[in-house]
Amino acid sequence: xxxxxxxxxxxxxxxxxxxxxxxxxxxxxxxxxxxxxxxxxxxxxxxxxxxxxxxxxxxxxxxxxxxxxxxxxxxxxxxxxxxxxxxxxxxxxxxxxxxxxxxxxxxxxxxxxxxxxxxxxxxxxxxxxxxxxxxxxxxxxxxxxxxxxxxxxxxxxxxxxxxxxxxxxxxxxxxxxxxxxxxxxxxxxxxxxxxxxxxxxxxxxxxxxxxxxxxxxxxxxxxxxxxxxxxxxxxxxxxxxxxxxxxxxxxxxxxxxxxxxxxxxxxxxxxxxxxxxxxxxxxxxxxxxxxxxxxxxxxxxxxxxxxxxxxxxxxxxxxxxxxxxxxxxxxxxxxxxxxxxxxxxxxxxxx
Amino acid sequence: xxxxxxxxxxxxxxxxxxxxxxxxxxxxxxxxxxxxxxxxxxxxxxxxxxxxxxxxxxxxxxxxxxxxxxxxxxxxxxxxxxxxxxxxxxxxxxxxxxxxxxxxxxxxxxxxxxxxxxxxxxxxxxxxxxxxxxxxxxxxxxxxxxxxxxxxxxxxxxxxxxxxxxxxxxxxxxxxxxxxxxxxxxxxxxxxxxxxxxxxxxxxxxxxxxxxxxxxxxxxxxxxxxxxxxxxxxxxxxxxxxxxxxxxxxxxxxx
Numbered sequence: 001x002x003x004x005x006x007x008x009x010x011x012x013x014x015x016x017x018x019x020x021x022x023x024x025x026x027x028x029x030x031x032x033x034x035x036x037x038x039x040x041x042x043x044x045x046x047x048x049x050x051x052x053x054x055x056x057x058x059x060x061x062x063x064x065x066x067x068x069x070x071x072x073x074x075x076x077x078x079x080x081x082x083x084x085x086x087x088x089x090x091x092x093x094x095x096x097x098x099x100x101x102x103x104x105x106x107x108x109x110x111x112x113x114x115x116x117x118x119x120x121x122x123x124x125x126x127x128x129x130x131x132x133x134x135x136x137x138x139x140x141x142x143x144x145x146x147x148x149x150x151x152x153x154x155x156x157x158x159x160x161x162x163x164x165x166x167x168x169x170x171x172x173x174x175x176x177x178x179x180x181x182x183x184x185x186x187x188x189x190x191x192x193x194x195x196x197x198x199x200x201x202x203x204x205x206x207x208x209x210x211x212x213x214x215x216x217x218x219x220x221x222x223x224x225x226x227x228x229x230x231x232x233x234x235x236x237x238x239x240x241x242x243x244x245x246x247x248x249x250x251x252x253x254x255x256x257x258x259x260x261x262x263x264x265x266x267x268x269x270x271x272x273x274x275x276x277x278x279x280x281x282x283x284x285x286x287x288x289x290x291x292x293x294x295x296x297x298x299x300x301x302x303x304x305x306x307x308x309x310x311x312x313x314x315x316x317x318x319x320x321x322x323x324x325x326x327x328x329x330x331x332x333x334x335x336x337x338x339x340x341x342x343x344x345x346x347x348x349x350x351x
Numbered sequence: 352x353x354x355x356x357x358x359x360x361x362x363x364x365x366x367x368x369x370x371x372x373x374x375x376x377x378x379x380x381x382x383x384x385x386x387x388x389x390x391x392x393x394x395x396x397x398x399x400x401x402x403x404x405x406x407x408x409x410x411x412x413x414x415x416x417x418x419x420x421x422x423x424x425x426x427x428x429x430x431x432x433x434x435x436x437x438x439x440x441x442x443x444x445x446x447x448x449x450x451x452x453x454x455x456x457x458x459x460x461x462x463x464x465x466x467x468x469x470x471x472x473x474x475x476x477x478x479x480x481x482x483x484x485x486x487x488x489x490x491x492x493x494x495x496x497x498x499x500x501x502x503x504x505x506x507x508x509x510x511x512x513x514x515x516x517x518x519x520x521x522x523x524x525x526x527x528x529x530x531x532x533x534x535x536x537x538x539x540x541x542x543x544x545x546x547x548x549x550x551x552x553x554x555x556x557x558x559x560x561x562x563x564x565x566x567x568x569x570x571x572x573x574x575x576x577x578x579x580x581x582x583x584x585x586x587x588x589x590x591x592x593x594x595x596x597x598x599x600x601x602x603x604x605x606x
């Protein structure tokens with residue numbers, strides 16, 4: 001377990017960094033919105049920008065899109081500085097703000113033509129580009145409707161279409177899935193996956209599954225400070241060296257004795273802790289934790305079956321990103337993380 | 352330049368998909384038409400009376416109708432221009448679309464010029480309503496064309512000036528009502544400045560008088576092009592648009 005403060009040291013120093021932020025600070029009149037943040041994003045990556053409300057996600061994005069100038073520090077997009085060369089940066093960025101920037105009195109077609117032209121697409125090419133983006137964002141049905149009459153989901157997609165119409169190197173999406181229904185969220189997620197090869201994507205969200213599903217790396221910020229930056233898998237592993245397994249046991253004849261099963265499981269080598277989570281209809285649900293660095297699933301299965309019980313479920317439970325997030329952004333960061341996590345789980349078990 | 356036109360046409364179209372354009376044009380046509388009716392009626396009555404008295408006074412349509420009427424048009428514009436400019440930037444700020452404009456590869460000054468030109472186009476349409484009335488005078492009378500053109504030039508310059516002020520005010524707020532109200536009072540003040548100083552010849556009031564928008568309009572409606580007036584209007588337009596661009600830039604630093 002490394003101390004939290006070390007997370008911002010970037011481990012992979014690629015040469016093809018699409019976004020490079022160094023010591024970025026943004027101060028408003030009284031508050032510091034973003035405090036000395038540094039990170040890099042490689043070409044073609046999808047990065048999740050995570051943090052509680054008011055953490056400074058939107059501010060950082062606005063600096064990257066040249067909407068706000070930084071108070072100090074530098075931000076580079078595709079090799080251009082946001083202060084020195086804003087025009088070049090803007091040409092290479094597609095930005096979807098939190099509320100889609102649409103004109104309610106325009107038709108979808110008209111709006112996309114306007115934004116496309118605004119982003120420097122020539123009039124000869126514009127019709128083709130609009131068609132392309134309408135197809136990509138599945139806007140065919142609403143092409144000639146007024147944007148003001150569209151539902152939130154469609155408006156969001158129109159906003160996304162606007163962001164990708166000029167085929168930018170970098171896509172910056174501020175909560176792209178907020179206010180969408182689950183089906184639409186999946187559609188947007190699919191779209192992002194398609195786009196990720198050629199584009200570098202930063203998306204902010206406070207929905208954690210979102211990040212787990214679609215991002216390769218996570219940047220967590222809290223109260224304007226960078227808390228962690230790593231891949232989703234690494235982040236999970238870093239906070240938890242041991243494995244946790246959910247186990248459900250069923251007796252062939254009636255209900256097994258909980259005490260007996262627990263005792264049996266504790267005897268399996270490598271097991272550090274067994275917690276009885278639930279028992280109903282003759283089924284006992286346990287959560288078993290291994291010692292540091294031990295893999296215990298096969299051993300557990302064998303031991304259950306050999307004792308004559310039925311094994312009805314066995315799965316690994318990772319520490320969810322939610323736990324990590326809470327841990328990293330909570331103010332009591334001093335405590336050792338694994339102990340914290342364990343404590344939380346015991347609490348969860350009692351409930 | 353391409354971007355200026357893009358924004359300009361977007362604004363111009365925006366006026367016509369909302370009721371603003373129709374409202375402004377209809378109101379102007381109504382009031383101007385009423386003024387036209389009274390001015391023409393008076394002139395005709397005056398003409399009859401002069402004939403009955405046996406006087407052979409030469410009467411001029413330019414002096415009797417067109418000059419006061421176009422001066423009046425300038426006054427109506429004073430009230431209508433806030434309606435035209437109030438939405439320009441305030442609405443974008445309210446909708447969040449300002450973020451789209453400011454993060455697109457387009458210069459602030461192009462946005463501002465585009466918006467001002469769009470508003471200017473609508474204003475030209477509004478003035479176009481008055482051309483219908485004036486054209487009638489040309490069909491049945493023989494007024495002098497040149498002073499009419501000069502008066503229109505004056506109206507366009509005065510309008511451009513007020514529109515630029517309105518654009519500036521619109522950047523300072525996200526509330527359209529506030530933008531419209533403040534623009535109206537600033538316009539009113541610039542208009543009233545000439546009243547306060549009408550009978551005062553001290554140096555200070557001369558300066559105040561010079562700042563009044565209406566005093567510069569007077570020469571134009573007489574058919575006189577004075578470079579002093581043109582310089583005044585152009586510098587007012589330039590100054591207001593400069594303020595607008597400063598204000599746009601401060602949006603970035605403040606928001």
